Structures are given as structure tokens and as C-alpha cells.
Amino acid sequence: MGGKVIQSARPGSKTFWLVLLVFVLLAILPLLYLFFGSFFPEGSFSLEAWRKILATETERVQLLHSAILGGLATLFALLLGGGTAWLTERTDLPMARALGPMALLPLLFPPIVVAMSFADLSTATGLPVVALLLGVSHAPFAAALTARGLRSIDGRLYESTLLARGRLRAELFLLRQCLADILAGALLVLVFVLSNHGVPEFFSVKKKSWFVYSEAVFLRWSAPGKPGSLRAAEAVASSAPLLLLIGLALLICLRARRKGTLVTVASDFRPLPLRALGRGKLPALLFALILPLLGIVMPLWRMLLWSAGSTANHGTSMQTAIESFRRVVTELSGDLGYTLGMAALAGGLVVLVALPLAWEAARRKPWIEALSLIPLAVPGVLLGVALVRLWNDPHLPLARLYDTPALLVAGYGTRFLPLGVLALANAARRLPASFDEAARLSGRGPVLRWLKIQGPLLLPTAVSVFILGYILSLRELDLAVILPPGNDMVPRRLANIVHFGNEDVGGALAVLLALGAALPILMRILLTGKAGRADL
Amino acid sequence: MTLRISELRFARKAFELGPIDLEAQGGRMLVLIGPSGGGKTTLLRLIAGLEAASGGSITLGDDLLTGPGTFVPAAARRVGFVFQGLALWPHMKALAQVRFAGKCGKKEATELLLRAGLPASLHKRLPGALSGGEAQRLAVARALAGHPRLLLLDEPLRSVDPHLRDGLQRTLRALAREGEHPTLCVTHDREEALALADDLVVLAGGRILERGRPSELCREPRHAFTARFLLRADILPLQGTGPKRGCALGSFSVPDWLQGEAALALRPGDLRIHQGDHSQSQPKAAPEAGPLPATPLPASTRPATPTTTAFPTKTLLAPVLDRHFDERGCLLDIEIEGQPFSLLLRPGEPIPDPGMQVRVGLDRTPLVVQADGGSE
Numbered sequence: 001m002g003g004k005v006i007q008s009a010r011p012g013s014k015t016f017w018l019v020l021l022v023f024v025l026l027a028i029l030p031l032l033y034l035f036f037g038s039f040f041p042e043g044s045f046s047l048e049a050w051r052k053i054l055a056t057e058t059e060r061v062q063l064l065h066s067a068i069l070g071g072l073a074t075l076f077a078l079l080l081g082g083g084t085a086w087l088t089e090r091t092d093l094p095m096a097r098a099l100g101p102m103a104l105l106p107l108l109f110p111p112i113v114v115a116m117s118f119a120d121l122s123t124a125t126g127l128p129v130v131a132l133l134l135g136v137s138h139a140p141f142a143a144a145l146t147a148r149g150l151r152s153i154d155g156r157l158y159e160s161t162l163l164a165r166g167r168l169r170a171e172l173f174l175l176r177q178c179l180a181d182i183l184a185g186a187l188l189v190l191v192f193v194l195s196n197h198g199v200p201e202f203f204s205v206k207k208k209s210w211f212v213y214s215e216a217v218f219l220r221w222s223a224p225g226k227p228g229s230l231r232a233a234e235a236v237a238s239s240a241p242l243l244l245l246i247g248l249a250l251l252i253c254l255r256a257r258r259k260g261t262l263v264t265v266a267s268d269f270r271p272l273p274l275r276a277l278g279r280g281k282l283p284a285l286l287f288a289l290i291l292p293l294l295g296i297v298m299p300l301w302r303m304l305l306w307s308a309g310s311t312a313n314h315g316t317s318m319q320t321a322i323e324s325f326r327r328v329v330t331e332l333s334g335d336l337g338y339t340l341g342m343a344a345l346a347g348g349l350v351v352l353v354a355l356p357l358a359w360e361a362a363r364r365k366p367w368i369e370a371l372s373l374i375p376l377a378v379p380g381v382l383l384g385v386a387l388v389r390l391w392n393d394p395h396l397p398l399a400r401l402y403d404t405p406a407l408l409v410a411g412y413g414t415r416f417l418p419l420g421v422l423a424l425a426n427a428a429r430r431l432p433a434s435f436d437e438a439a440r441l442s443g444r445g446p447v448l449r450w451l452k453i454q455g456p457l458l459l460p461t462a463v464s465v466f467i468l469g470y471i472l473s474l475r476e477l478d479l480a481v482i483l484p485p486g487n488d489m490v491p492r493r494l495a496n497i498v499h500f501g502n503e504d505v506g507g508a509l510a511v512l513l514a515l516g517a518a519l520p521i522l523m524r525i526l527l528t529g530k531a532g533r534a535d536l
Numbered sequence: 537m538t539l540r541i542s543e544l545r546f547a548r549k550a551f552e553l554g555p556i557d558l559e560a561q562g563g564r565m566l567v568l569i570g571p572s573g574g575g576k577t578t579l580l581r582l583i584a585g586l587e588a589a590s591g592g593s594i595t596l597g598d599d600l601l602t603g604p605g606t607f608v609p610a611a612a613r614r615v616g617f618v619f620q621g622l623a624l625w626p627h628m629k630a631l632a633q634v635r636f637a638g639k640c641g642k643k644e645a646t647e648l649l650l651r652a653g654l655p656a657s658l659h660k661r662l663p664g665a666l667s668g669g670e671a672q673r674l675a676v677a678r679a680l681a682g683h684p685r686l687l688l689l690d691e692p693l694r695s696v697d698p699h700l701r702d703g704l705q706r707t708l709r710a711l712a713r714e715g716e717h718p719t720l721c722v723t724h725d726r727e728e729a730l731a732l733a734d735d736l737v738v739l740a741g742g743r744i745l746e747r748g749r750p751s752e753l754c755r756e757p758r759h760a761f762t763a764r765f766l767l768r769a770d771i772l773p774l775q776g777t778g779p780k781r782g783c784a785l786g787s788f789s790v791p792d793w794l795q796g797e798a799a800l801a802l803r804p805g806d807l808r809i810h811q812g813d814h815s816q817s818q819p820k821a822a823p824e825a826g827p828l829p830a831t832p833l834p835a836s837t838r839p840a841t842p843t844t845t846a847f848p849t850k851t852l853l854a855p856v857l858d859r860h861f862d863e864r865g866c867l868l869d870i871e872i873e874g875q876p877f878s879l880l881l882r883p884g885e886p887i888p889d890p891g892m893q894v895r896v897g898l899d900r901t902p903l904v905v906q907a908d909g910g911s912e
Contacts, residue, residue, distance in 0.1 A: 434623035437586050442637040442682060443611045452636055456627045 019356040020368075026353075026414045027375045030386035037389070038236035041229060049233035053240055059216060063241055066213040069131050070194045070245075074142075076135025077189040080291045081142030082182055087288050089150040090174075091275045099288045103143035106295025108517045110475040110491050111137035113510045114295065115199045116498065117302035120310075125208040130200055134193045136294045141192075142185040143291070149181025150174075155270040174272075187253035188419075191246050195379040198477045198495075213242050214379060221381045221482070239382045247377040254369055254422075300514065306507025324508035332493065332509060339474065339490040340516045342408050347470035349413030351462050354420030359454070361421060362428035372421040375414045384482030387411050408485040412473040419472070420465040427461035428454075467520045474517045537562040537597045537685055539583070539718045544592035544602075546575075546582055553578050553742040555592060560718035560735070565709065567721045567733035569765060575742040576722040577620065580688045583720065584617050585610035596685055616684030616717075620691045622675040624663035630674050631659040638681025645681065652677035653707045669700040673707070680711065687712065689721040693728050705731045726765060730754070738762050758793070759906045763801035770877040772800040773907060784873050785897070786850040788904050797907035804867055804880035808899035809888070810851050851897035856888045870896060 038049050054060055081103060087093045088100035106114070114137050115130070122129075153174060162170035175182075197214035204211075220235040277284050302310075309320035328336070354372075361368035375383055387410065391402045401407055431454065439449045477495065480486035490513050497506040538561055545554035553575040560566040568576045581587045583594055585601065585608060593603035601608045625633060634645040649659055654673040663671055672692065679687060692708060693701050709732060712719035723729050729736060730750050738745040738753070738761060745759045754766050763769040774781035774797075779790055781798055790798045854870040854877075861867070866881040868888065879896060881887060888894050 432621065432623060434619045434621060435625060437584075437610070438617065438619060438623045438625070438637070438678070440586075440610045441584060441613075441615055441617050443614070443639070444636070445611075452628075453625055457625075 016356045016360050019353055023353055023357065023372070023414075023417070026387075026410050027383075027417070028371075030390040031374065031378060031383070033390045034236055034382070034386040038233040041233035046230075046233075048230060049237040050240075052234055053237050059213070059238075062211050062213040062216050063245075065127065065210055066194055066242070067245070069127055069134070069200070069212055070190045072128060072131035073134040073138065073193040074186050074190045076132050077139040077142045078182070078186050080136060080294075081139030081144075081189075082146040082185065084139075084288045084291050085143045085146035085150065087284050089147050090272060091277050091284065092281075093277060093284050093288060094281060095285070099285075099292075100143075100147060102292045102296075103288075104140040105292055105518075106137055107140045107471050107475070108296060108514045109137070109299045109510065110198075110477065110494075110513075111196060112198045112202055112477060112491070112495065113299050113303065113514075115202050117299040119203070119206055120302045120306075121298070123206070125203045125206045127210055130203055130208075131193075134196060134199055135189070136291065137199075138189040138192050139291055139295065141188040142182070145181045145185030145188070146178065149178030150272060152181070153177045153272055155272045158272055184253045187249045190249045191253070191376060194242060194246050194249070195478075197379075197381070217242060217379055218381050218478070221385055235385075236382070239379055243378055243382075246379075247373075250373045250377050250418075251370065254373065296514075300511065303507040303510040303514075306503045307505075307511065308507075309504050311503040320504060321508070324504040325512070327505050328508045328512055332490075332505075335488045335490055335493055336509070336512060336516065338405075338488050339513070340519075342405060342412065342489065343470045343473035345405075345409045346412030346416070346473040347466040347468075349409055350416050350420040350469035351424075351466045353413065354417055354424050354465060355458070355462065357417075358421045358424030359428050361425040363433075369421060369425055373418045376416075376418040380415060380476060380478030381482055383415055384411060384479045387414075388482060388484075403484055405485045408479070408483050408489070411479045411483050411486075412476060413469070415476065415479060416469045416472045419468055423465050423468070424458065424461055427458055431457055463524060467524070470520055471517050474513060537716050537718060539686055539720070540593075540595045541583070542593045542595075544579075544582060544594060545590050546578060546587065547590050551575070551578075551742065553582075556744060558737065558744070560720055562716040562718050563713055564734040565712040565719040565721055565732055566735045566737060567723060567729045568737050568739050569723060569726075569729045570739040570745075571761075572724060574740045576724075576739050577690055579739070580617070580690055580720060580722055583686070584615045584688055585613045614682065614685045616679030616682070616687045618672075618675045618679045618687075618689045618692050620694060622663075622671055624671060624675060624678070626663055629660050629662055630654060630666070630677075633663075633674065633678050634681045637678045638683075640681060645677075648677045648681055649674070651711070652680065653703070669696050669704060672696050672704060676708065676711065684717060686717050687715075687719040689719065691723055691725075692721060693723075693725070701728070701731075708732060726768075730766070738765070757801065757903065757905055760799050760801060760908045763803075763903060763905050767801065767803050767903075768878070769801035769803045769806075769903070770875070771905075771907070772802055772872065772875070772877070774798045774800060774904070784850075784852050785902075788902070790904055794904065794906055799905055799907040801903040801905045802877055803903075804864065804878040806898060806900055806902045807870075807877065807879045807896050808882070809879070809885070810895040810897055851895050853893045854896050856890050856892045856894055858890050859887060868894075870894065872896075 039045055039047070041049060054063065084099065084103045088096040088103070093099065111134060115133050118129075118133055157177070158170055158174055161173040165173075195214055197212070197218040200208070200212045201215050201218070204215075217235075217239050220231075220238050304321065305316055307321045307324040308316035308318065309324075310316045312320075357368050357372055361372075378386075387407060388402075390396065391399060391407055393399055401410075435453060435457070436449065439453045444452070475491065477491045480489040480492040486492055490509060494506055494509055494513070497503075497509065538559060541556055541558040543554070544556040544558075545552075547553070551573075556579060558566075568579065570576055578587065582589050582602070588607060589602050594601045595603075596613070599608070600606050601613055625636075628636065630649060631642065631645050634640070634648050635642065638645060638648065640648075646656065646659060650656065652673045654670060654677060658666060658670055663674065666674060676689075676692070679689075689708070693704055696704055705728070708719075708721075712732075712734075721732055723732075733750050735747065736750050736753050737747040738759065740761050745761055746753065746757070750766075753762055757763040757766060757769075760771045764771060772783050772785070774783050774788060774790070776782060780787050781790055782788070783800060785800065788798075788800065852872065854872050857869040857871055857876055859866060859868050864880055865883065866885075866887055868879045868881060869876050870879055871877070
């Protein structure tokens with residue numbers, strides 16, 4: 001050892017650069033390819049397509065509608081998700097341990113199914129109604145992050161404020177402390193709502209009279225013209241306002257998360273004391289039940305009724321229901337298996353790519369988090385088209401994968417990667433650097449250190465990220481519509497089946513899809529006794 | 537095995553450490569004391585290879601660990617480290633932690649845990665299920681796993697209840713002395729430093745202020761910080777620049793080695809009350825069983841350095857600010873030249889009330905030390 005120069009090569013850096021390259025190939029390169037193409041319509045440089053952004057009054061009104069819909073839906077999500085989280089984390093609400101995880105269940109049904117279920121019950125099609133439905137469908141983000149924020153506050157801080165300044169000040173202090181997490185949850189809701197076109201578009205069938213910008217963007221992409229045409233360039237340019245709006249929300253979300261309270265796993269920590277609800281127990285319990293009722297019971301009930309033939313003239317019957325499920329199992333089990341398999345692969349891809357990126361983001365390169373947000377900032381349809389354009393170019397080696405499920409897995413994985421990076425980076429930041437240092441001093445190599453120290457400590461979050469990627473892939477409609485291997489995905493099948501009036505089969509399929517989505521959560525609960533919402 | 541540190545430097549943002557020159561012998565415990573932010577932990581991290589120095593060298597035995605063009609990574613240094621927060625891996629049982637750290641078998645890991653004082657019944661527990669003292673013993677055992685050539689302890693008794701410290705201190709002393717490795721321990725706790733150290737180094741502001749055996753530093757601290765830290769002395773600046781400098785208590789000879797600003801380090805027992813000269817009410821008698829005599833200081837092994845001449849008998853009136861008890865007896869807080877000073881009452885001496893004025897003077901030779909700001 002004496003006098004010898006030994007390079008202290010940073011462990012894992014090669015893996016990181018390799019993964020970053022994969023990320024660039026999957027997300028950045030396709031978008032850049034599409035973006036630069038929009039400046040060269042018909043083969044020559046032109047800003048024509050970009051000059052037409054928001055040129056008409058209709059587009060400006062649509063963007064305003066998008067902003068109002070996003071704002072209202074976020075408000076509903078905060079009220080229902082954040083409120084339920086506050087009740088389950090901060091009060092002696094009866095059944096709080098069950099109601100907390102139940103606030104995440106609306107994720108199991110795609111927003112379009114929630115919308116269809118509601119439309120089955122009511123004829124209302126106003127913007128506030130759609131905002132409520134989208135708010136319910138995305139409220140789990142607000143619930144999970146508010147709960148995380150409340151769990152990160154040391155109870156002693158609250159108690160010292162309570163003793164010094166009284167109850168009101170203590171509650172305000174609490175709000176300020178977890179504001180960053182609440183804001184992060186709210187902005188995630190906003191991001192998903194702004195890029196959602198399926199639900200507003202569904203209500204067009206129900207004769208709604210207003211339109212949002214994401215519908216216009218999707219419409220342009222439905223017939224974007226030949227690649228390289230002015231029309232295709234206009235389609236790219238038209239996405240810019242939405243991209244800016246979502247990008248802004250994501251950057252604020254990122255800043256908010258960084259400012260959020262951070263409790264390391266080694267900290268001396270005391271949870272917040274619970275507040276007694278007293279006579280308010282029953283109203284609080286009823287409030288906490290709203291989200292599961294609207295987000296899971298209502299769609300489950302309506303879909304089961306559909307499967308039993310409620311939309312047909314002959315009324316509902318158990319026999320029809322059995323027949324609907326039998327038809328799904330015999331005719332569509334391949335699609336269902338394919339969908340669940342694709343979602344599982346996408347979830348796995350999210351974890352595999354997000355893990356090294358998140359580790360570097362937490363330890364040395366915080367800019368990775370901002371970079372990784374790009375796939376979530378662009379509307380799903382734009383990402384899909386970008387992937388199609390790049391992977392369909394016969395001059396590029398990736399063209400061979402164009403028609404294979406790999407394109408779909410890549411699309412889903414890329415789309416939901418940001419959530420994985422954010423969650424895992426947060427978990428990595430909670431691990432004191434001294435854990436790794438202690439392992440390094442033992443002389444163990446980087447692989448063993450990952451397997452024995454960091455890996456097991458990040459595993460609960462990695463599993464949660466996998467489940468999130470899996471569930472969100474099962475809800476994603478835009479990519480399934482745009483990407484050719486998405487033809488057999490159940491959300492797309494569901495939309496088609498319902499469109500063509502086969503609601504009984506559609507209902508059964510939606511129920512089975514929700515069960516498939518719940519599968520990893522149920523397995524996790526069986527294996528560990530925990531739903532794992534704290535790990536996100 | 538000897539650890540030699542020469543001209544070691546480190547800089548990050550506004551913080552600068554060094555140049556540090558240090559030598560730690562095998563089988564001995566060198567304790568680094570000093571205030572928080574003084575650079576103690578950074579020095580340990582530089583030695584462990586967890587930070588890269590900006591200059592100087594670190595040699596362990598015949599091996600150069602850090603030096604010009606050389607940096608042996610932490611993983612190759614074979615250094616045992618007890619971290620300040622312990623850094624026990626929360627998902628790994630006690631025995632598994634030692635086995636992983638030491639790449640050793642069950643038998644060896646069990647022996648190490650037992651040596652560190654963790655009973656066999658706790659070997660299969662997770663760190664979260666151990667008490668503060670038990671977790672500390674596990675951290676020590678883990679640091680000793682893999683036969684380290686150097687043991688580094690960063691505030692090793694910080695999270696341990698006071699009544700458990702004696703046992704752990706005994707264990708740490710024994711472990712340091714039974715091996716050939718040098719042991720470096722960082723602390724800002726006076727009792728801990730004196731209980732553990734074979735050699736003491738005072739580190740403040742990124743520089744070594746002074747070093748020596750604990751008995752030497754307790755008997756003749758040369759720096760105001762050392763006197764404050766080890767002897768709980770209060771510092772009274774001396775005015776002037778010549779060989780004799782003065783203050784409200786008289787004029788004092790300054791030793792030859794002292795360059796720059798000088799100060800009096802007044803230990804609580806250095807001052808006494810001149811009876812019968814209280815300006816307000818009569819003091820109460822001190823309780824019979826209360827105060828204990830001041831602990832005699834350890835004998836010196838360092839060559840005697842004349843720090844003072846015979847002390848003057850000048851007295852002055854000082855207001856009593858407060859009074860309190862500790863293991864030494866009843867202490868008065870009095871004010872001299874606008875600063876608070878502690879005065880230890882003798883057993884049976886009446887206790888003045890706060891607000892009274894007492895006439896105080898020196899009772900024994902005070903220490904003349906280097907005022908804050910200088911270094912070794």
C-alpha cells in the first residue's frame with residue numbers, strides 16, 4: 001500500500017452513466033427529434049408552425065378552461081385527499097389505519113372508468129363535475145404526500161409551539177411545516193389533470209359544450225399529417241403551451257419537495273400527537289369515506305351492474321354477470337394478461353432506471369431530478385408520437401423494436417419514470433451518508449454494499465415505485481392509443497368496447513382490470529402487513 | 537503501529553483545517569477535544585479517507601495513506617470507525633453487522649460482540665431494539681471487526697446515559713490498550729476526555745492549540761480555551777505587553793513562552809471571600825453536609841514551567857449574581873470587570889445571597905495563559 005497511488009473511483013458511476021444514456025434514448029432523444037423536426041416542415045427551416053400557437057380565440061379559451069379545470073380538480077383532490085390524510089394521521093378517527101390506505105384506492109380504476117360510472121348515475125356534464133371526478137381520481141397523490149408530510153414532523157416541535165403559542169398557532173405551524181409536501185401532491189394532481197384528455201372528451205359524448213386544451217392537442221395528433229409536414233409541425237408546436245404550464249407546475253413541485261421536511265432513518269423522532277375529535281368523530285368518518293366511495297365503490301358498483309346487463313333493456317341478472325365475466329375470461333384473458341404483463345414490465349423498468357438516477361440525484365447531482373421530469377411534463381400523446389417517430393425511422397437501429405411490446409414498455413416506463421426518481425431520491429436522501437461510509441470502511445465492494453446496505457433500505461420505496469408505475473400504466477390511455485403495440489391494452493379495449501355498446505363485457509373487464517391493479521398491493525399486504533403508502 | 541500526520545490541510549468553503557501535525561502511538565488512546573465546529577470530526581474523516589486532504593500527509597506504520605499523489609481509498613485503509621450517530625444499519629441484526637463489516641465468521645463476530653460488552657442474548661436483535669449503551673457497544677464491535685490498524689471514535693459516548701458511561705469507558709480503554717492499533721477519539725465532553733485519554737490534543741478553529749498528557753494539561757494549561765474546557769476556569773484578560781501585566785486582582789508575571797495576549801485563568805477555587813466585608817445583609821451558614829472539598833489536580837509529568845509568581849493580595853468588591861451547587865460544593869457567580877466568574881465556597885463558609893456585594897481576593901496562585909486566538 002505504501003506510496004502507491006490508488007484511484008478512488010466512485011462506485012456505481014459507470015452504471016449511472018449507462019442508465020442516463022438509456023434515459024436520454026428513451027425520453028430526451030425522441031422529444032428532441034420531434035421538436036427540431038417542427039422547425040423544418042416540408043424539408044426547410046420555418047417558424048410557421050410556432051407562429052400559430054394560441055393564434056385563435058378558441059385555443060386561448062381552451063387553455064383557460066384547462067387552467068380552470070386543473071385548478072378546480074386540484075382543489076377537490078386537496079380537499080378530499082389532503083383532508084382524509086389529515087384526519088387519519090392527526091386525529092383519533094375510528095378505523096384510521098384502514099381509511100388511510102383506502103384513500104389510495106381510487107388509483108385502481110382509470111379516470112375514464114370513474115367518469116363512465118358517474119355518467120351512468122347523472123346527466124351533469126359541467127366543468128365543476130368533471131373537475132370533481134378528475135380530482136377524486138387523482139386525490140391519492142394529495143393524500144399520500146400530505147400523509148408523508150405529516151409523518152415527517154417531529155411531534156415535539158408541534159408540542160413546543162402548542163405550549164408557547166396556543167392551539168391555533170400550533171396548527172398553523174403544522175400546516176407550514178408540511179406545506180411543501182401538500183404543494184407537491186397538489187402539483188402532481190395538476191400535472192395529470194392538465195394532460196388528461198380522455199375524461200373531458202368522454203363528456204363530449206354526453207353533449208358537454210366546453211373544451212380543454214389537451215383535447216385540442218389530441219385532436220391535432222389524431223390526424224397530424226405526414227411526418228415532416230407543416231401540419232405535423234403545428235401539432236408539435238401546439239403542445240408547447242400545455243408543456244409550459246405542466247413544466248412550471250413540476251418545477252414548483254420539485255422545489256417544494258426539496259424544501260420539505262426530511263427525517264433521516266437514524267433520527268431521534270417522535271410522531272405527532274393525535275387530536276381527539278370528540279363529537280366530530282361521526283362527521284369526520286363520513287368525510288373520510290367520500291373518497292373511497294366516489295373513487296372505488298361507485299365505479300366498482302356501476303361496472304358490476306354493467307356486467308350484469310344494467311345498460312341492456314332486459315335488466316340486470318346474475319346470469320348475465322357470470323356470462324360477461326366468462327366472455328372476458330375466454331375472449332379477453334390474453335389481452336388482460338398482456339396488459340398486466342406490460343404494466344409489470346413498465347413498473348420494473350421505472351425502478352431499474354430510476355434507482356441509479358435517484359441515487360445520484362440525492363447524493364451528487366440534484367439536476368437529475370429536474371431532467372427526469374421531462375417525460376411527465378409533455379402530454380402523453382406527444383411522448384407517444386415522439387417515440388413512434390424515432391423508433392419508426394428505418395435509418396435508426398431502434399426501428400426493429402417499433403412493432404414489439406418493447407416500445408410500449410419503454411413508453412410507459414419513460415412516462416412514469418419521474419415519479420420513481422422523485423420517490424427514490426427522497427428515500428435516498430433519508431439515508432444518512434454515514435451508512436454507506438461505514439460499509440465502505442469495511443472494505444466491501446460497491447455491488448455488495450448495494451445488495452446488503454442501500455438495496456434493502458431502499459427496497460420498500462422501490463416496491464412502492466414499482467406498484468405506482470404498474471398501476472399508472474394500467475390507467476394510461478394516451479400512450480395505448482398512440483403506440484401500435486398498445487392496441488391490445490385493456491384501457492384501449494375498454495374504450496372501444498364501451499364505444500361500440502358492449503357495456504356488459506366492458507364492465508366485467510373494468511372490474512378485472514381493477515383487481516389486476518390491486519394484485520401487487522394485496523400481495524404486499526399479505527407479505528409485509530403494510531400497504532406501503534409511507535414509502536412514496 | 538504509529539499514526540503520523542504531517543502538515544495536513546483541508547479547506548471547504550469558509551472552513552479551514554490545519555496545518556495539523558500529530559502522532560498517535562499504538563496501544564494508546566489519543567483524545568481530540570475542542571468546541572463544536574473546531575475540525576475534530578473532519579480530521580477523523582481525513583484520516584479514514586472519507587474526505588480528501590488539500591495538502592500534507594498521513595502515514596500509518598510504513599504505509600502512506602494520504603500524501604502528494606497518493607490517496608488510499610477508505611475501503612483499503614483498514615480503519616475502524618465509530619460514527620457520531622453510530623450509523624448502525626437499521627435493517628441488520630447485531631451479529632450480521634459485525635460479520636458484514638469484518639468479513640468474518642459467526643464465531644469471531646460473537647467473540648467481538650462479547651469483547652465489546654454486548655451479551656449473547658442481544659446478538660440477534662436489530663439496532664432499533666437495543667438501548668443507547670448496547671447500540672454503542674455494537675458500534676464499537678463493528679468498528680473492531682476486520683482487525684483494523686487504526687480505531688477512530690467520534691463522540692463515542694454521546695448517546696449514552698451518564699450512569700452507563702463508566703462501564704463503556706472501561707471497555708473502550710481496555711480495547712484501545714490491548715491492541716497494537718492507535719486509537720483516536722473525538723469528544724467535546726470534559727469528563728469523557730479525561731476518563732479516556734492517554735494523550736490529549738486541544739483542537740479549536742481548525743488548529744491544534746496544545747497537547748500533552750491529561751495531568752499536564754490539567755495542571756498547567758497554556759491556553760485560555762484549555763483552561764476553560766478542562767478546569768472550568770473563567771478568563772480575566774491581563775492588560776499590557778511587558779513581562780508583568782495587570783488586572784483588577786493585581787499584577788502578574790507572564791511566562792517566557794507566552795507571546796501576545798495573556799489572561800488569568802481563574803479556577804473556582806482560586807478566589808475566596810474576605811469575611812466580614814459584605815455590603816448588605818449577613819450571609820446564611822452553608823449546610824453542614826453540603827459542599828465537598830475541591831478535587832486535587834493530577835500530578836504533572838511535564839517539565840514544570842514557571843507560569844506565575846507569588847500571587848498578590850489585592851481584593852475587590854464584587855456583586856453576587858447567583859449561586860448553585862455541583863459535585864464540588866456551593867458555587868457563587870460573581871461579577872468582576874463586567875464578566876461573570878465562579879467562586880467555590882469552602883465547606884461551612886456562609887452563603888451570600890444574590891444581590892449582595894462580597895469582597896474577594898485570590899486564595900492561591902492563578903494560572904497565566906495565552907488569551908483566545910493563538911495556536912500552538
